[in-house]
Ligand SMILES: Nc1ncnc2c1ncn2[C@@H]1O[C@H](COP(=O)(O)OP(=O)(O)OP(=O)(O)O)[C@@H](O)[C@H]1O
């Protein structure tokens with residue numbers, strides 16, 4: 001029998017399949033935390049562009065963005081410009097290496113040149129943690145091996161996720177306090193500028 005009743009479509013069977021596929025998507029979402037840094041060019045525009053590009057990524061939803069921090073460059077050649085740093089907390093169905101590839105592609109899109117270790121850069125996208133995953137693959141070390149000693153990472157991370165824990169190291173708040181707080185490494189929160197999330 002045919003019917004013109006709009007509530008008869010989709011059929012109960014179709015609906016069940018769709019709900020199943022939505023469930024699968026929800027269950028495969030993982031929490032990841034990404035650090036952004038820039039000390040060349042228009043630093044704020046670049047960080048905002050990186051946030052927009054991440055937000056545009058299929059299978060990725062941004063949950064929180066930190067304040068912008070202006071930070072003295074750590075390591076690398078002397079006399080580098082100060083960085084802007086920020087941290088983004090997200091949920092994603094992308095596996096860790098796909099998230100890394102996406103981060104590298106966003107770096108490339110903003111003219112990132114890789115020559116000098118810890119040299120100045122338009123954009124750095126580092127994965128700090130991915131749902132408690134531990135990886136010793138040099139292409140993707142998880143959690144990021146230097147994040148626990150970097151106030152330019154911990155201060156914005158704490159800002160975006162106050163209850164954050166760094167797998168294997170403990171609460172981010174305690175790690176930052178152990179470094180002497182944000183000020184100790186020349187990390188200053190900029191109250192006059194901010195990053196926004198696309199509607
Ligand atoms: N957790 C991670 N996030 C991003 N890149 C990583 C990670 N673990 C390993 N890598 C690898 O590190 C390589 C060098 O990355 P990059 O040049 O951005 O390092 P860096 O940001 O200058 O230094 P650092 O690693 O100390 O932050 C990349 O090719 C990447 O594959």
Ligand SMILES: Nc1nc2c(c(=O)[nH]1)N=C(CO)CN2
Pocket residue numbers: 036037038071072073074075076083085118124126152
């Ligand atoms: N202040 C600051 N210093 C750095 C940064 C950074 O993002 N901010 N990134 C580095 C390599 O990832 C090396 N040094």
